[in-house]
Amino acid sequence: MSRVPLLDLQAQYAPLREALLRAITRVCDTQRFILGPEIEGLERELAALVGVEHAVAVSSGTDALLLALMTLGIGAGDEVVTSAFSFFATAGTIVRLGARPVFVDIDPLTFNLDPVETERAVGPRTRAIIPVHLFGLSADIERIVETGNRAGVPVVEDAAQAIGATCGQKPVGGFGTLGCFSFYPTKNLGAFGDAGLLTSNDPSLAKRAQLLRVHGMDGPYRHTAVGGNFRMDALQAAVLRVKAPHLAAWTTARRMNASRYARLFREADLTDQVILPIEPTGRRHVYNQFVIRVSGRDGLKRRLDERGIGCEIYYPVPLHLQECLSFLGHREGDFPASERASREVLALPMFPELTIDQQRRVIQSCASYLRQRTRLAA
Numbered sequence: 001m002s003r004v005p006l007l008d009l010q011a012q013y014a015p016l017r018e019a020l021l022r023a024i025t026r027v028c029d030t031q032r033f034i035l036g037p038e039i040e041g042l043e044r045e046l047a048a049l050v051g052v053e054h055a056v057a058v059s060s061g062t063d064a065l066l067l068a069l070m071t072l073g074i075g076a077g078d079e080v081v082t083s084a085f086s087f088f089a090t091a092g093t094i095v096r097l098g099a100r101p102v103f104v105d106i107d108p109l110t111f112n113l114d115p116v117e118t119e120r121a122v123g124p125r126t127r128a129i130i131p132v133h134l135f136g137l138s139a140d141i142e143r144i145v146e147t148g149n150r151a152g153v154p155v156v157e158d159a160a161q162a163i164g165a166t167c168g169q170k171p172v173g174g175f176g177t178l179g180c181f182s183f184y185p186t187k188n189l190g191a192f193g194d195a196g197l198l199t200s201n202d203p204s205l206a207k208r209a210q211l212l213r214v215h216g217m218d219g220p221y222r223h224t225a226v227g228g229n230f231r232m233d234a235l236q237a238a239v240l241r242v243k244a245p246h247l248a249a250w251t252t253a254r255r256m257n258a259s260r261y262a263r264l265f266r267e268a269d270l271t272d273q274v275i276l277p278i279e280p281t282g283r284r285h286v287y288n289q290f291v292i293r294v295s296g297r298d299g300l301k302r303r304l305d306e307r308g309i310g311c312e313i314y315y316p317v318p319l320h321l322q323e324c325l326s327f328l329g330h331r332e333g334d335f336p337a338s339e340r341a342s343r344e345v346l347a348l349p350m351f352p353e354l355t356i357d358q359q360r361r362v363i364q365s366c367a368s369y370l371r372q373r374t375r376l377a378a
């Protein structure tokens with residue numbers, strides 16, 4: 001049986017190749033690589049796509065988070081409430097600024113911040129809340145923003161995996177004080193390298209972020225703040241401007257693939273062994289990853305690996321148990337839902353061009369393992 005990749009970037013590249021090469025050539029011919037019209041054009045187009053007033057193109061999703069926290073003036077002695085179950089950057093950027101991540105456990109059904117626990121974690125030192133729209137599903141963002149508003153604490157959305165996801169018709173990235181996106185090649189809108197975006201409806205914060213993006217330089221070699229180099233390359237902006245108009249169609253295709261997976265798992269009678277991703281009412285999942293939960297996950301992963309079915313564990317170690325964060329003093333058992341997710345999650349092949357034939361092969365391989373396991377247990 002032929003392999004099924006976790007992600008097939010070639011399938012997306014092939015039909016856009018000419019347009020992408022033209023866009024790259026356009027930048028090369030101008031020899032304008034830093035800021036300039038490509039960046040401004042992309043910022044306008046993505047602000048419209050996300051439904052926000054301001055968008056600031058930056059060097060990566062990680063730098064969008066770092067810049068967001070710097071824009072809010074977060075530093076030593078401050079606390080930032082966030083999820084114990086996310087990609088490392090969500091917590092790493094907090095620590096890099098000398099602030100302390102205060103972790104909150106996830107809702108096991110959505111993998112996103114538990115809103116009740118979030119409320120409880122906010123204290124007098126809290127300077128921001130970072131909900132993560134994990135795997136492409138909006139967190140319970142309205143409640144989290146309410147919590148932030150009540151406490152007078154800004155919300156920074158980590159929307160790295162969720163461009164185009166909505167909650168009550170409104171796209172993520174526009175709920176909080178600031179929104180952070182990544183265009184890492186595996187994200188739903190992927191650049192040809194690293195790139196990211198910061199969004200806001202607050203003009204003064206957007207201006208502050210633009211300043212900090214260029215080392216806080218307010219006039220030629222006059223620095224009014226200590227920022228960094230957080231600029232996106234014009235070449236990446238040109239690539240993203242070709243791809244962005246296709247995002248809606250790609251998202252529709254991802255959603256169709258997700259509902260096909262659900263149907264195929266049901267038809268194969270595997271839904272008593274596998275927990276499928278859910279989509280709470282009013283929230284539109286964009287399936288950056290299609291993540292199932294299964295007990296005995298490692299055995300299933302080995303079987304899929306043997307059969308050439310791409311799959312990955314996002315994330316095998318929750319943030320509170322990461323070695324470099326041991327100074328926070330957490331122990332196993334502190335965030336049980338996150339720990340359990342780390343043991344049970346498995347991402348299956350997901351990309352817009354995935355065919356039903358490929359999906360059938362994924363299901364067959366899952367079934368071969370899960371049915372054998374059931375027989376052995378019987």
Ligand SMILES: *Cc1c(COP(=O)(O)O)cnc(C)c1O
Pocket residue numbers: 060061062063086087089090132158160161182183184194195196
């Ligand atoms: C990808 C990702 C980031 C970081 O984005 P980069 O562009 O890789 O720096 C941050 N948070 C989450 C949840 C991500 O998935």
